[in-house]
Amino acid sequence: MLNIIKKGIMFNIVLYKRIYLHYQSIKSNSIMKLKLLLICFIGTLFSMQAQTSVKPTTLENTGTISGKITDKNTNEPLPYVNIVVKENNKVITGDITSDKGTFQIKNLALKDYIVEIQFMGYKTISKSAKLSQNNSINFNTIALEEDAVQLAGVEVVSEKSTIVQKIDRKIINVGKDLISAGATAGEIMNNIPSVSVDPQTNAISLRGNSNVRILIDGKPTTMDAAQVLQQIPSASIKQIELITNPSAKYNPEGMSGIINIVLNKNSKLGFNGSINNGVTFGKTPKVNSSLDLNYRSGKFNFFGNYGINHGKYSNNGFINSKELNNENTQIFDMNSKNTSHLAKLGFDFNINDKNTFSFYTNQNISQGKDFGNTKVDYVSSGTNDRFQLFDNKSENHSETYNFDYKLDFKKEGHNLELEVNYNKNDSPENALYTNVNGATNSFTNDVKTFGKNTIVNLDYVNPLSETTKLELGLESRNENTDNNLFLNDAYNSDFTYERTLYSAYATLGKQWKKWNFQAGARLEQYNVEALFRKVNEVDSKFEDDILSIYPSAFITFNPSENNSFNLNYSRRVDRPSISQVNPIREWSTPTIDSEGNPFLVPQFTNSFELNYTRKTKIGSITSGIFYRRIQDEITRVIFTNPNDSNRQIISYDNFDNNNAYGIEVSGNLDLKKWWSANVSFDAYNKKTKGTIEDTPGNYEFVEIDVTTFNARINNTFKATKDLRFQLFGMYRGRDLSLQFDRSPMWKMDIGTSYNVLKGSGTISARFSDILKTMRFAFDGERPYRTNGEFNWESRTVYLGFNYRFGSGKNKAAVRKQRDKNETQGGGGLL
Incomplete structure (x- = not known):
């Protein structure tokens, strides 16, 4: 069924x-x-x-x-x-x-x-x-036999994005309304229900939690998630999948879930493709272009895409510190200039009816430069003000190679699949800090990072009957990362990190009348070994060895064609990422350093969900409730540097067992023939407790309880067959952590799109944050009172053109979607 x-x-x-x-x-x-x-x-x-x-x-x-x-x-x-x-x-x-x-x-x-x-x-x-x-x-x-009236030779991109609720995930099929909502994946994510992107750090969160995995075509990457989001052109995205409760078939993903970005892989017969060009006007122009091509003939299907983003960005803000006898105001003027290239190339070879071989590679190359200054004004006349210039140059080359072989047995749906995925990443970074009036005039901070990740999967699927399906699988993962720090061109320290993971899973699905059941379990053996070496210090070793089982269960009841209920449960884990455990300093200001915590332990989550979908004459509405019980939650913290009381360190720590629960409502509605809307609302309550620094050098147990609201609405108005207008609004409610209280954020965007060239081309325009209301503001109480605000180029105008060409009938190869089970973090000021 x-x-x-x-x-x-x-x-x-x-x-x-x-x-x-x-x-x-x-x-x-x-x-x-x-x-x-x-x-x-x-x-x-x-x-x-x-x-x-x-x-x-x-x-x-x-x-x-x-x-x-x-x-x-x-x-x-x-x-x-x-x-x-x-x-x-x-x-x-x-x-x-x-x-x-x-x-x-x-x-x-x-x-x-x-x-x-x-x-x-x-x-x-x-x-x-x-x-x-x-x-x-x-x-x-x-x-x-084909009809005498041939189909027009154009691949159609849907005008309106649609949301499909499946047993274990929510699939957003990206239409022109989302493509015109932003030039990159990061920019359109704020239009996705339950998803938020931090405008300061580009860190992504799902249901208010940043412990979310970002996958590209179902595969992990050693690159930072925030960086990846800014390098993927929006026109290259086919689907966005929100997997809040993965089944045992997938790695026991983190607390909030998986966001899988599926890139275009057109599989029409013949030659076809699309070209997308756009420019965003802010303080300076920013350009993005992408090209998608596909050729299918006989037993072969070749596909590829290429995208480039280039632009200069600015960000400025302040932090007021009320520390006793050390009151000051830090003023930040930050700029960045980035160029990134993302390419995908691959093929499918249908050897015969029973055997298929596929290969693809993703190549990501980027160059960036961050520059600006930080000024510290002290209230006390006895303390000298500080002024620091920074100039940070970085490069990144990430390569992914994927091999897949699938054997189909005689019975339909009965198959065996072997997949090998290899990824390596080389990221050198050279930073120069110049203190105009400090104790140290200048210093360099050069970090060389190299990582590689190998994944092997073997999956077996057997439909035991028309209503029962058995799935079994094995997986092996090995990840190695090496970080080296050179301070003032001299070796200072290095951090090597290796982890291996072996797992086996089994799931059984059953359909009975109006019910669907799926249950399974995944057994995983996790090992990690790390070594931190620093000049004039004793080497530090870190090891962890965990054997754990992760059950999952799904129940779907369809009382009628228009009503569907879904209840699911899973146990999951968030393992700290390399950026969260790396003790080598990531960045620095005159008063703040950012570094990881090698003593972090994984956090475990038990997650429950109940969803209801109702189809009506004007569309579909999905509502749901969820509850999470989190053990050893990994959280961003700030504390006084034990070696310098005038400086602070931003890092990560494990907190006590915490709870979160909430509701979500979303709808795809055709209100009129000329008016459609995607609407979403979510509210969640979280209780967090842990031991943090209350005053410099003193720690206390703190507990908070906060309820947060978020809402989005994306309206599409059809003026003519080819002309459409969009009106988008979002509100992100106040959020509270153990140390900071973030203020609400909201904005409105307007846009339009016009089909030309008999539907083969689309011209689009967007005016973002028309009222210029977006800002990141916060207040803090611990370890002392602070408040701050940051602003960026939120008000922009985008102009774009998309052209589609080619012809043929659709016939695509199906690919497995994988995931990565680690928390993300790093790079952000707060």
């Missing part, structure tokens, strides 16, 4: 794309329009019927109709073809062909039927099926 549901969903996606293209080619023919609408209606009807088809039965007085559908010209199988079974011109039931073009309709009464094979762009074929004479009819191979 699950397979039928998936096929129904995929059928509608393919069908409506083809309908739109077909409509463009026949818009002058009213009769053809009417036929098109009828096919649309019938296709939708049977995709729904397939989801609620008759239960399996053992009665002997039933028959079966089966066959395979292919393209007459290419002889390739056609997936998602509509199979309609009629009796006396009355529709009885139907089915959708599989990825291999096959179909099988069971439990039919032993009568005479007419079977119609319908697919957009092809001529409809009718076949007679006399089950009264033979209770099993196999049509073997049926070849469909």
Whole structure:
């Protein structure tokens, strides 16, 4: 049944794309329009019927109709073809062909039927099926001939982004409204329900928690998540998946979940692609461009994309410190200039019907420069003011290579898959700090970082019956990172970090009437070894060895076609990332240093969710509640430098067991023919407790209880067939941690898009933060009273153009989605 549901969903996606293209080619023919609408209606009807088809039965007085559908010209199988079974011109039931073009309709009464094979762009074929004479009819191979009216040669990008709620994740299919919402992945994330991006650090959070994993095409990367988000062009994104409770098949992801960014990989027959160019006007122009290409012929599918971002950014702010006898104001003027290149290249080779080999590589190259100054004004006339200039140059080259082999057995859905993923990252950084009136005139801080990550997966899937599926798998991970610090061109320290992970999982899924069940467990062995060496100091070793089991369970109840309930549970872990444990100084100001804490231990979370989805005449609404119980929560902290009472250190620490619970409501609504809206609201309460520095040198136990509200609405107004306007608004409520109280944030954006070149091109424009209300403001009480505010180029104007070309029928290879189980952090001032 699950397979039928998936096929129904995929059928509608393919069908409506083809309908739109077909409509463009026949818009002058009213009769053809009417036929098109009828096919649309019938296709939708049977995709729904397939989801609620008759239960399996053992009665002997039933028959079966089966066959395979292919393209007459290419002889390739056609997936998602509509199979309609009629009796006396009355529709009885139907089915959708599989990825291999096959179909099988069971439990039919032993009568005479007419079977119609319908697919957009092809001529409809009718076949007679006399089950009264033979209770099993196999049509073997049926070849469909393309219709005389050819589909327009353009890949259609949906005007409106859609949200699909699945058993273990929420999938956002990126449309033109989201593409025009920002030039990079980081910029459009604030438009995604439950997701927030810190404007200061670009750190991403899910449901108010920053312990979230960022994956690219389901694969981890050794690069910092915030950096990755700023380097991916928005036009290169196909989907964004929010996995708040991963099943046992996936690594026991962190407290808040996984955000998986799926890049475009077009698999149409022939040659096709798209070009996207844009410029953002702030204090200085920032440009972004991307190119996506695909060529599919015979057994091969080649795909690739390339994107470049270049721009200069500015950020300024202040922090007032009320420390006794050391009151001061720090004024920050920060600028950055960055150029990044992101390329993906790969191919799929369909060796035969049973064997498929795939390969791709992601190459990421970036160069950046951060420069500016920090001024410290002391209230006391007895303390000299400080003025520091900084100039930080950094590079990054990240390479990912992925190999995948899949073996399909005779039974549909029965397969074995082997995947190997290798990633390496080289990130040198050279920083010069010049103190104009300090004890030290200047010093250099050069850090060389090299990391590599190898992942091997073996997955086995066996549909034990039409309603039961078993999944088994093994995984091996090995990650090595080496950091070296050179202070004033002389060796100072190095930190080597290696961790290995071996795991095995099993899940069992069962469909029974209107219920779907899935349960599983994952057993993991985790080992970490770290060594910190510093001149004139004794070497420090850190080791950890953990064997743990992570269960998960999902229950879905569909009382009717328009109502769905989902209850799920999982146990998860957040393992500290290299940036959170690395004791080598990350950055410095006249009064603050940032570094990691090698004594961090993993945090464990038990997470529960209950979701309800309701389909209405104007769209769908999903609401849910969640609860998390967190053990040894990893949190950002600030404390006095034990070696210099006039300086502070920003780092990480483990807090006590904490709780969080909340509600979420989101909707995709077509309010009028000309007005649609994506609306989301969430509220969560968190109770946090831990021991922190109350006053310099003194620590105390502190507990806080805070409720936070967030809301978003993205309106799309259709003025004409080709012209649309967008109005976006967001509100992020006050948030409280053990040390800081962040003020609310809100903004409004307006935008427009216009289709040109017969739908092949789109011109878009956006005016962000039109009221210039966005700012990051905070107050602090510990270890002493502080308040501050930071501003950036939030008010900008974006102009972009997207052009799509090529033709063909869709047929994409399916790829597994993986994840990484570590918390992210680093780089931020607070």
